[in-house]
Amino acid sequence: MVQYLTLAAILFSIGLFGVITRRNTIGILMSLELMFNAANINLVTFNKFIAPETLTGQMFAIFVVVVAAAEATVGLAIVLLVYRNWRGISTDNFSILKW
Amino acid sequence: MNEAANPGIVFWVLSAIILVTGFMVVSLKNIFHCAIALVLCLSGVAGIFVLLGAEFLAGAQVLIYVGAVAILMIFGVMLTSNLAGKKIIATTSNAMVAFFATVLFGGGTIVTIFMTDVWRYSSESLPIDNVMFIGKLLMTEFMLPFEVVSVLLLAAMIGAIVLARDEES
Amino acid sequence: MTENAYLIPLLPFIGFVMIVFALRWKEKVAAGFSIAMILSSWVFSIIVLIETIGRDGAPYEAFFYITSFDTLNFEIGILIDSLTAMMLIVVSTVASCVQIYSLGYMKDDPRFSRFFAYLSLFCFSMLGLVIANNFFMIFIFWELVGLTSYLLIGFWFEKKSASDAGKKAFITTRIGDLGMIVGLLLIAGGCGTFNYNEIFSSVAAGTLSPTMLTTGLIFLFAGAVGKSAQFPLHVWLPDAMEGPTPVSALIHAATMVVAGVYLVARAMPLFESSATASMVVAIIGITTSVMAASIGLVQNDIKRVLAYSTVSQLGYMIMALGLYGYDTAMGEHSPGYYAGTFHLMTHAFFKALLFLGAGSVIHAVHTNNIQEMGGLLPKMKITAWTFMIASLSISGIFPFAGFWSKDEIVATASTHPVFMFFTLAVAFMTAFYMWRLCFLTFWGKPRDQHRFDHAHESPRSMSWPLAFLGILAVGAGWVGMPWLKAGFASFVYSGEAYKPHADYMLMGVSTVVAVSGIGLAWLMYAKQVISPDKMVARFKPIHKLLLNKYYFDEIYDFIIIRPVLAFGRYMWTFDARIVDGLVNGVAWLVMIWSDIKMWFDKWIIDGAVNGAGWVISSTSSLLRLVQTGAVQFYALFILASIVILAVVKYEVVYNDVSWPVLSIILLAGLYLLSLVSKSVAEKAKTAAAATATDSGEEEK
Numbered sequence: 001m002v003q004y005l006t007l008a009a010i011l012f013s014i015g016l017f018g019v020i021t022r023r024n025t026i027g028i029l030m031s032l033e034l035m036f037n038a039a040n041i042n043l044v045t046f047n048k049f050i051a052p053e054t055l056t057g058q059m060f061a062i063f064v065v066v067v068a069a070a071e072a073t074v075g076l077a078i079v080l081l082v083y084r085n086w087r088g089i090s091t092d093n094f095s096i097l098k099w
Numbered sequence: 100m101n102e103a104a105n106p107g108i109v110f111w112v113l114s115a116i117i118l119v120t121g122f123m124v125v126s127l128k129n130i131f132h133c134a135i136a137l138v139l140c141l142s143g144v145a146g147i148f149v150l151l152g153a154e155f156l157a158g159a160q161v162l163i164y165v166g167a168v169a170i171l172m173i174f175g176v177m178l179t180s181n182l183a184g185k186k187i188i189a190t191t192s193n194a195m196v197a198f199f200a201t202v203l204f205g206g207g208t209i210v211t212i213f214m215t216d217v218w219r220y221s222s223e224s225l226p227i228d229n230v231m232f233i234g235k236l237l238m239t240e241f242m243l244p245f246e247v248v249s250v251l252l253l254a255a256m257i258g259a260i261v262l263a264r265d266e267e268s
Numbered sequence: 269m270t271e272n273a274y275l276i277p278l279l280p281f282i283g284f285v286m287i288v289f290a291l292r293w294k295e296k297v298a299a300g301f302s303i304a305m306i307l308s309s310w311v312f313s314i315i316v317l318i319e320t321i322g323r324d325g326a327p328y329e330a331f332f333y334i335t336s337f338d339t340l341n342f343e344i345g346i347l348i349d350s351l352t353a354m355m356l357i358v359v360s361t362v363a364s365c366v367q368i369y370s371l372g373y374m375k376d377d378p379r380f381s382r383f384f385a386y387l388s389l390f391c392f393s394m395l396g397l398v399i400a401n402n403f404f405m406i407f408i409f410w411e412l413v414g415l416t417s418y419l420l421i422g423f424w425f426e427k428k429s430a431s432d433a434g435k436k437a438f439i440t441t442r443i444g445d446l447g448m449i450v451g452l453l454l455i456a457g458g459c460g461t462f463n464y465n466e467i468f469s470s471v472a473a474g475t476l477s478p479t480m481l482t483t484g485l486i487f488l489f490a491g492a493v494g495k496s497a498q499f500p501l502h503v504w505l506p507d508a509m510e511g512p513t514p515v516s517a518l519i520h521a522a523t524m525v526v527a528g529v530y531l532v533a534r535a536m537p538l539f540e541s542s543a544t545a546s547m548v549v550a551i552i553g554i555t556t557s558v559m560a561a562s563i564g565l566v567q568n569d570i571k572r573v574l575a576y577s578t579v580s581q582l583g584y585m586i587m588a589l590g591l592y593g594y595d596t597a598m599g600e601h602s603p604g605y606y607a608g609t610f611h612l613m614t615h616a617f618f619k620a621l622l623f624l625g626a627g628s629v630i631h632a633v634h635t636n637n638i639q640e641m642g643g644l645l646p647k648m649k650i651t652a653w654t655f656m657i658a659s660l661s662i663s664g665i666f667p668f669a670g671f672w673s674k675d676e677i678v679a680t681a682s683t684h685p686v687f688m689f690f691t692l693a694v695a696f697m698t699a700f701y702m703w704r705l706c707f708l709t710f711w712g713k714p715r716d717q718h719r720f721d722h723a724h725e726s727p728r729s730m731s732w733p734l735a736f737l738g739i740l741a742v743g744a745g746w747v748g749m750p751w752l753k754a755g756f757a758s759f760v761y762s763g764e765a766y767k768p769h770a771d772y773m774l775m776g777v778s779t780v781v782a783v784s785g786i787g788l789a790w791l792m793y794a795k796q797v798i799s800p801d802k803m804v805a806r807f808k809p810i811h812k813l814l815l816n817k818y819y820f821d822e823i824y825d826f827i828i829i830r831p832v833l834a835f836g837r838y839m840w841t842f843d844a845r846i847v848d849g850l851v852n853g854v855a856w857l858v859m860i861w862s863d864i865k866m867w868f869d870k871w872i873i874d875g876a877v878n879g880a881g882w883v884i885s886s887t888s889s890l891l892r893l894v895q896t897g898a899v900q901f902y903a904l905f906i907l908a909s910i911v912i913l914a915v916v917k918y919e920v921v922y923n924d925v926s927w928p929v930l931s932i933i934l935l936a937g938l939y940l941l942s943l944v945s946k947s948v949a950e951k952a953k954t955a956a957a958a959t960a961t962d963s964g965e966e967e968k
Contacts, residue, residue: 001220003106004151005212007114011121011144013205018125020197020904026174028900030124030137033164037144040160044151050218052225055232058153059241062233065156065163066248070255072167076174077262083178084265091900196940197904203911207918 004045012038023090025079029072036068110150117143134171138164152225155233269315270328270348276312276356277395279305280363283388287381298381302388303367309395310360317353325350325759329401329465341461347401350760351609355398355530358613359523361740362620363391365733366518369624372729373514373631383423383512390416394523398530402462403452406531410448410495413524414441420519421511433510440504444494448531451487454480455538468537478542485538485545488531489552496528496582499556503820505579509571513627516571521578521623522616529585529612536605536762539593546597550590554690557583559818561697565704566814569636570626573705574619577662580694581615584608587691588677591684596763600683603766606757607676610748613756614669617744618661621737625655628730629709632723633716638708640719645710647723650731652710654738659706661741663699664782666775669745676748678778679771692781699785707793912937 011034018031040061047057116139123136141164148157226232237245283305291298320328327349334343367387374383393412400406415438422434456462458480459470471481492498497505508520519525532539532549539546557580564576585608592604628651633641645652661668664675674695681687714720725731748756750768757768791797804811816822916930 001218002212003110003114004147006209007110007117007147009205009208009212010118013201013208014118014121014125016204016903016907017197017201020201020900020907021194022125022900024130026130026171026178027125027133030133030171033137033167034121034124034140037141037160040156041144041147041151044148044153044156047153048151048225050221051223052152052221053223055226055229055236058156058229058233059236061153061156062159063244063248065159066252069163069167070252072171073255073259074262076170077259079174079178080263091898196908200904200907200911203915204907207911207914 001045001049004041008038008041008045011035011041025075025082025091028091029075029079032071032075033068036064040064106150110147113143113146113150116140117147131176137171153229155230269312270319271330273312273316273328273348273356273399274330274332274346276309276316276360277392277399279309279312280388280391280395284385284392287385287388292381292385295380299367299371299384302384303364303371305388306360306364306367306391309391310364313353313356313360316348317357320348320350320353321759325761327465331401339460340457341463342404343402343463344405345401345463346399347464348399351530351533352398354609354613354760356395358526358616359391359394359398362518362522362616362737363387363394365620365737366514366522366624369517369627369730369733370512370514372727373627374512379423383420386416386419386423387514387518390420390519390524394527397527401464403456403464403467404462406534407445407449407452410491410527410531411445413519413527414438414445414495417441417508417519417524420515421508423512423515424510427510429507430510433504433507437504437508440501441494444491444501446490447487447494448491451484451490454484454487458484464534471538471541481538482542482545485535485542486548488535489545489549492528492531492586493552494528495531496525496586497556497579498528498552498583498586499559500820502556502560502579503817503824506572506575506817509569509575513571513623513630516575517620517623517627520575522620525578525582526585526612526616529582529589529608532586532589533605533609533612533762536589536593539589540596540763543594543597546590546593548590550587550594550687553583553585553587553590554687554694555583556580557587557694558690559583561694561701563814563817564701565697566811567701568639570629570638570641570705570709571623571636573638573701574622574626577622577698577702578619580698581611581619581662584674584677584691584694585611585615587687588680591680591687592762595683601764601766602680602683603676603757603768604680605762606748606760606766606768607673607680609760610745610756611670611673611677614661614673614741614745614748617737618658618668618670618741621654621658621734621741622662624730624734624737625651625658628726628734629655631726631730633719634722635716635719638705640716641709641714642712642716643710643714643720644723647720648710648725650725650734654734654741655710656706657738658741659702661745662702663786664695664778665786666779667742667746669741669743671779672745672748672750675775675778676768678774682771682774692777695778696781696785699782700789703786703789704793707789711794908937908940 015031015034015036015038018034019028022028022031043057043061043064045057047055047061051057120136120140120143124133124140127133127136141160145157145160148154148160280302283302286301287298291301320326327347329345329347331343331345333345334341336342367384370383370387374380377383390413393409393416397406397409397413400409418434418438421437422431425431425434452462455467455471455476458476459467461467461470470476476484494501505520505525509516511520539549560576560579560583564573564580567573567576588604588608588611590604592602592608595602595604628648629641629644630636632644632648632651635641657668661670664671678688678691678695681691748768750757750770755768758765788798792800792803813819912934916933919930919933
């Protein structure tokens, strides 16, 4: 089981790294998907090894997928807005909320 | 418990695919390549789901993320087209710090995982017909979350439309 | 009426208050109110006199308030006896005449209503002084009359000589007042009361030792010396003539200056017990009298002649009282008391008349110098005749008022040859200088034609009081004719009433002396048989001495004023050097100290405050770098924080690492983050600038 968890941990870290470092907003969204998937892997893993009889972990994973979809929808809409306002989707464009 | 202790060769292959493509997603400069890598990565995750006995989830994963990634690709192409010809800086300036921080974070997590030695493994096995079981659960035990999530999706959709609507038209 | 006698002084006080607070802008109303008040007082005084005569002079005493400090009683009350009743009449009569006279005399003065306010205040003070039943009240009113005298002498304070004269009068009389208060405290403190009768009975019972009594009386007499302008404190009275003439008539001839005489008369039961004090009083009196009369011989200022005459006559009264006290102490009968008080009354009338007449003359010719007058008789009939009546009266010519009273004074002195000689000499000099004045002013040819042409009789408000006083100057003495069964002598007396008897020898002598004085004046100034200039040439040193008033002012200047000024200068130097030095030194020390404090404030306190501010602002300028605006940086920050907290938690839980180490780790983490954020911020800034440029270009 620890192998699955380790995989999820590494995948999550990769996603996190992406979220922090990507300039491209769409890239950030992609990295977020990676993190969601890492979480899903964890949920499913625990479902299989700790509490297989109720399938609660898988149900949670399904909901996570749904929430991720909703997140992606809103995220993409925001990206569109950013693009309209700044003619670009780099995060440098909207770092004006400071000091 | 054999499965828990030793996941088998398929897991290692899938893991390698997932990690490599995942790293490509966050590090490639071309957003189109990133999207392709993401597809591979998510497919790998779907494979992991199958390994873990979540066939429905694996299917949903493939279906949803194929659509999602397709749209991402369209957007990526559409919105980055005017950047063509310019030097693309894919990562922010704090990449090194972020790298160390994530390594520490991941390392810490992994260390924690390996130091935890009291996993309460279950002796039960998963239900055989995974899909039917999930369907039953959704209609009974998880009825309320199911409906709430539906509303959430609807709200997200309307919100996205409102946000993305062109003011002039 | 006697029960309500307190109204007599109170009415003028009401007048004063009303003028000051309500009527000051309505001059005519103010003057009318003031006169109405004093006339009411006059009427009441007459009623009181009649009632007192009806009581056969028995004293009436009323207390209004008594309090005591330790063993000394203070009280407010009135005492009406024959002396008080007489004084009330004198004061209110003269005051009424003077106030009416002032209507005309002060007509064009810009401070008309103020003048009447002062006059009312003076009347209140003077009437209060004579009606008081104890020495404490008398002292208070004594000071009040001094104050009003000062105010009225300096009434035309624009004139430096007037304001100087006011100050001189005030200060000189204060010297006497100091003696008075010492004497009062010696006597009243010894007896435990201020009340006249209690003191008298206490002294009669022998409470005070003779030495104590004599000392106290001499000190008390110092007050009278100051107020009644006796030698050696007489110098203020001639200068006080700088005041308006009605003031001179009222205050400096008829009433206030006789307060000293009144005081001696009032304290006569005490003087009767001390021959020494009485003799001092008599000697001071005759000295003053001779000195002032001799000065009066040569003065040319009409008011100054009258002022010296006043001093001289006051000396007469004082001498008579002193001789009475001495004789009584020696166990002999003497007419002195009655002579002194009688002369006080007649003198008040004819001297007030003389002053008012002089005022009338001055009003007409606008000068005080008798050498510039002359021949005014046809032009100012009422003034001239009343003035000459008063002159006859003061000279002691039968049957004018002065004859009767002066005769009694001569009778008093007749048992003391030295006093007798000087008394007659003064009588001679008085007759001479008064008639010198009359002849120079009213007779002969005008010596200043211009002034003569402008001369005119004064208005009725001025001439009627003259006429009224003229009647008194003739008739006031008749109450004291020695042939009367119940005359003045049987009314005003101390101890035992004196039975006057007509001494035709003395009458003849004094008449001869007076007539010879008048005759000499007539020869010199009317007939001009004897040239005054030749007389001056013959007695040149004496003339010079008299003209300079025995150099009293110069002597005082040399003995007192200069040393005082020198002392003052010395004290000023002391002040400037030592006191100011001390003060400045203290100030300097304070300044140094405050400099130190300022330095401390500036660098330590402000330093601490500013330092705190600086620390906060620099820390926050460092910390605000964290707020980069880059969303991903926030994510990184959260991540880094989680990592650091995890490490800390791990260290604490598993390795038991001490807190300083953890703090260092935390600080290092923060520092790292701030460095990162700084670079992030800079890059973001440049990127934003680039974007701005881009967008700007696109807009073009």
